[in-house]
Amino acid sequence: MKKQKEEEYLSGNLTAMIDVVFQLIIFFVATISMQDQAMNSGIDLARAPNGKAVTVKDKREIMIDVDKSGRISISRTQLSPNVLLSILKKAMAESQGVQVPIIIRGDANARHVGIKAVMDACATAGIYKIKFSALKEKGS
């Protein structure tokens, strides 16, 4: 009788631990960011430790990547400057004249000529307010 009670006591203690373990698993699963995969396009951002950290993301923003070879892409899809221009014009038409936020993620070693192609496409589409994405703090 005493032995059975001891066994029951031991098995009862484990219940709370299993609950905590599952809660931790759920926490880690929930905090894994899938957006990292979309953004990890092999671009090594330049450092800008004095910029303001990005806390709120605008859903309308268009992120344009320029790699070190000058190739332009959006969400890993490579685009020519003409296709980029048509996309930006369409975005401006759909926003009914409201400026579409454009963020240029340029590789640190990219030549300005590649960035210029994106900036010129933005200007042609009527977008004059652009932002350059940079690394404020390295995570690891």
Place this chain on the structure above:
Amino acid sequence: MARKKRRQHLTAGELNLTAMIDVAFQLLSFFIITIHPQDVLTNLDVFRPSQESESVPSPAMPNMIRIMIFSNALTLNENPMTFRNMDAVMTQLASHDTTQTILIMCRAESKHKDLVAVLNMCAKLKLTNLSVISSN
């Protein structure tokens, strides 16, 4: 006489949770090992003058700071500078007026990180009236 092994007899409705707890701990270990802090990003604002805009800053405007970025050099108002020198001069200029116009002209062969470094310097000094122009 050999002792008989005790077998765990489960009644109907009971589950052996040992394997599940093992899997749960393995999953937890995996996530703890693979999680890493994310990079903190920043967006540096610039204004690109439109060709039709009347407010295109002319390079000849007085009280305008003109920064030219070449492939391997920098100039501030046509004076060759290093980043350190430029930081000191810009700090002095910013102490008088943070609303003055900064015109950043980038050569085609200049590196993007140099432009970002200049923008970072302006962000540090709270200089917000920035324009970026590309030059050949």
